[in-house]
Amino acid sequence: MSRLTSTNISIAKEIIGRYPRPKSALIPLLHLSQEQNGYVTTEAMSHLAELLGLTPADVYGTATFYEMFKFEPVGQYCISVCTNISCQLLGAWELLEHAEARLGVKAGSTTDDGRFTLEDVECIAACTEAPAVQVNYRYRHCVTPAAFDQLVDDLSAGRLSEEVPPHGTLARVRQRTTAGWSGTATAQQATVDAL
Amino acid sequence: MSDQDEQPEHEQHFRVEGMVPTGDAIITARFDRDDSHTYDGYVSSGGYTALRKALTEMSAATVHNEIKLSEIQGRGGAGFPAGIKWGFLPEGVYPRYVVVNGDESEPGTYKDRMLMERDPHQLIEGTVLTCYAVDAAQAFLYVRGEMALAQERLAQALNEAYERNLVGRNVLGSDFSVDITLTWGAGAYIVGEETALIESLEGERGMPRLKPPFFPAVKGLYLQPTIVNNVETLANVPYIVNEGGQTFHDIGAPTSTGMRMFAVSGHVNRPGVFEVPNGVTTFRMLFEAPEYCGGVRDGRAIKAFIPGGASAPWFYEEHLDFPLDKPTVDKAGSMLGSGAIVVMDERTDVVAACWRIVRFFARESCGKCTPCREGTTWLERVLKRILDGAGRAEDLDTLLSVSENISPGLTFPPRQTTICPLGPSAVAPITSAIERFRDEFEHYIDHGVPKDGIDRHPITATGVPVHA
Numbered sequence: 010m011s012r013l014t015s016t017n018i019s020i021a022k023e024i025i026g027r028y029p030r031p032k033s034a035l036i037p038l039l040h041l042s043q044e045q046n047g048y049v050t051t052e053a054m055s056h057l058a059e060l061l062g063l064t065p066a067d068v069y070g071t072a073t074f075y076e077m078f079k080f081e082p083v084g085q086y087c088i089s090v091c092t093n094i095s096c097q098l099l100g101a102w103e104l105l106e107h108a109e110a111r112l113g114v115k116a117g118s119t120t121d122d123g124r125f126t127l128e129d130v131e132c133i134a135a136c137t138e139a140p141a142v143q144v145n146y147r148y149r150h151c152v153t154p155a156a157f158d159q160l161v162d163d164l165s166a167g168r169l170s171e172e173v174p175p176h177g178t179l180a181r182v183r184q185r186t187t188a189g190w191s192g193t194a195t196a197q198q199a200t201v202d203a204l
Numbered sequence: 205m206s207d208q209d210e211q212p213e214h215e216q217h218f219r220v221e222g223m224v225p226t227g228d229a230i231i232t233a234r235f236d237r238d239d240s241h242t243y244d245g246y247v248s249s250g251g252y253t254a255l256r257k258a259l260t261e262m263s264a265a266t267v268h269n270e271i272k273l274s275e276i277q278g279r280g281g282a283g284f285p286a287g288i289k290w291g292f293l294p295e296g297v298y299p300r301y302v303v304v305n306g307d308e309s310e311p312g313t314y315k316d317r318m319l320m321e322r323d324p325h326q327l328i329e330g331t332v333l334t335c336y337a338v339d340a341a342q343a344f345l346y347v348r349g350e351m352a353l354a355q356e357r358l359a360q361a362l363n364e365a366y367e368r369n370l371v372g373r374n375v376l377g378s379d380f381s382v383d384i385t386l387t388w389g390a391g392a393y394i395v396g397e398e399t400a401l402i403e404s405l406e407g408e409r410g411m412p413r414l415k416p417p418f419f420p421a422v423k424g425l426y427l428q429p430t431i432v433n434n435v436e437t438l439a440n441v442p443y444i445v446n447e448g449g450q451t452f453h454d455i456g457a458p459t460s461t462g463m464r465m466f467a468v469s470g471h472v473n474r475p476g477v478f479e480v481p482n483g484v485t486t487f488r489m490l491f492e493a494p495e496y497c498g499g500v501r502d503g504r505a506i507k508a509f510i511p512g513g514a515s516a517p518w519f520y521e522e523h524l525d526f527p528l529d530k531p532t533v534d535k536a537g538s539m540l541g542s543g544a545i546v547v548m549d550e551r552t553d554v555v556a557a558c559w560r561i562v563r564f565f566a567r568e569s570c571g572k573c574t575p576c577r578e579g580t581t582w583l584e585r586v587l588k589r590i591l592d593g594a595g596r597a598e599d600l601d602t603l604l605s606v607s608e609n610i611s612p613g614l615t616f617p618p619r620q621t622t623i624c625p626l627g628p629s630a631v632a633p634i635t636s637a638i639e640r641f642r643d644e645f646e647h648y649i650d651h652g653v654p655k656d657g658i659d660r661h662p663i664t665a666t667g668v669p670v671h672a
């Protein structure tokens with residue numbers, strides 16, 4: 010379950026092929042493993058190391074730098090409340106206080122039923138629509154406490170499962186390496202590497 | 205999921221009609237179309253004509269020359285002229301790369317996400333043209349990790365563009381070939397800094413490299429020559445190629461050419477993102493022109509505003525009339541940065557505002573340099589204890605002396621004891637706020653609460669972890 014599935018291995022190989030050097034594919038592949046398992050497992054990191062010709066320590070070293078990678082299970086829905094300046098000015102802390110009460114957890118933790126993880130995050134580039142929230146990286150703009158409750162109700166009732174995929178899934182359209190792929194720069198880089 | 209579901213409210217806030225009183229929208233011109241993100245929508249509104257024109261009528265040098273003529277300044281923060289930057293590539297060194305910086309995460313900034321979500325083909329066309337002009341065979345579109353919809357739209361658009369031979373081998377039958385790789389981050393503000401972005405693109409931790417010697421144009425991705433440009437910068441390229449650099453130059457201010465996107469957020473009646481001619485005044489955007497922000501909320505007075513994102517020193521009422529062009533804003537001691545205006549009204553708790561911005565930098569410091577890693581954390585704690593009512597008499601001196609260690613002289617543009625400008629950016633709000641509102645800090649320290657007439661926030665933040 011934790012190593013990439015055979016379908017994902019093919020996707021991984023296609024992704025690797027789009028970079029002049031395999032290691033450049035590391036962050037996209039970490040996302041792929043997080044999409045598969047909901048978080049980044051130790052086994053997955055070892056598997057990525059194999060696929061990329063790296064050590065597990067290389068993979069771990071990079072992965073832990075980035076906030077989106079989770080190394081323990083998180084909720085099915087990760088709710089990120091922006092508390093940065095524009096949102097703070099328009100009630101982000103009041104919203105976070107409300108969210109903590111509603112979900113019964115402090116920011117940075119997951120509800121007992123494993124459904125929600127609440128986070129206090131930095132600016133998510135929706136500053137004119139403050140306070141801004143993301144659920145599994147899907148935006149909610151100008152969120153009032155009532156809108157927050159509605160959101161939690163809708164998520165709990167499964168009414169948003171179309172719109173909000175499980176944690177780990179980002180884009181649902183992937184770039185395809187089509188027949189038009191030229192590969193020129195990769196070939197040039199291979200020549201440089203060989204020198 | 206339908207595409208519309210993703211962005212409900214800002215439709216109302218983003219006003220397209222009449223958004224530009226003194227010129228025509230360039231890169232946001234398609235935003236009022238529902239299908240602006242599709243190939244059909246793009247092509248039926250003039251898309252990809254610049255690429256056809258360039259590949260049939262113009263040499264690479266001619267395209268580059270139009271960009272030089274336009275004098276377009278980078279929209280990512282530093283405002284460096286793109287045409288000049290492209291000229292820094294050493295001759296005859298290959299492979300060389302183009303990297304599009306879509307990591308938008310400077311607090312207050314909201315424009316690149318909009319451009320990627322709503323007009324992805326425009327960015328792709330701008331990127332292909334840039335590769336043509338600088339003779340690069342591969343570009344990387346680096347999108348911020350948290351922007352799922354932007355990634356989705358760009359992936360879709362790239363697939364469409366490849367299918368139609370607008371990217372790939374022998375673009376439109378010419379002898380020019382180029383690949384674009386869509387790639388994305390995973391949550392780290394510092395990766396917006398160009399050398400950190402390159403590290404990240406190499407699969408590393410996103411820590412900035414020391415300049416010199418690592419100027420990307422000379423030693424960038426895989427130590428090969430690399431052009432890094434912001435999304436908004438490159439979104440303007442199709443227009444410049446179609447209309448000519450001179451036409452672009454005639455728009456805006458002579459010292460800051462063209463249109464520019466500004467996000468105006470905070471305490472205004474109608475926050476929004478506007479594409480306006482460079483050189484417009486903040487006053488006009490906030491108060492005068494009815495199509496913009498409609499004044500400060502509840503008719504209150506303005507206490508301060510940030511002109512260019514959280515890294516920029518603050519401006520005040522007396523700066524409202526300043527034209528927003530680079531030399532004017534630079535001379536007044538701040539920067540246009542990433543086109544992010546944050547308005548704070550008279551009831552704003554400036555100590556809390558200052559703390560929140562500093563907390564951001566403390567959380568986002570990559571940890572490579574001691575003054576930044578230790579200093580920003582220290583600054584955050586001192587500010588937090590003032591807010592918590594446990595301030596000490598010596599705290600203002602402590603804040604200023606820690607700041608001085610990160611950025612000697614406390615000038616702007618800052619001097620730095622660090623590898624990149626993130627550390628000194630944390631100092632800007634502190635020096636701004638203490639200089640102007642020292643009495644509010646002192647009141648907090650003496651009484652444990654803000655002065656009368658200030659709105660407090662129920663801050664429940666956890667502390668910033670100490671870096672290992």
Ligand SMILES: Cc1cc2nc3c(=O)[nH]c(=O)nc-3n(C[C@H](O)[C@H](O)[C@H](O)COP(=O)(O)O)c2cc1C
Pocket residue numbers: 277278279280281282283284286305306307308309310393394395396397398399432433434435437438624625626
């Ligand atoms: C701490 C830091 C963060 C930055 N973040 C971004 C960013 O999110 N997006 C961006 O385009 N440029 C960002 N920059 C500026 C880039 O380093 C670089 O100057 C820019 O991408 C160049 O593009 P331009 O010339 O088109 O503006 C940042 C710089 C620093 C120091």
Ligand code: SF4
Pocket residue numbers: 394411412568569570571572573574576577622623624625626627628
């Ligand atoms: S100034 Fe801060 S963010 Fe920049 S390189 Fe140094 S430690 Fe990293």
Ligand code: FES
Pocket residue numbers: 091092093094095096097131132133134135136139141311312313
């Ligand atoms: S400050 Fe909250 S989205 Fe930018």
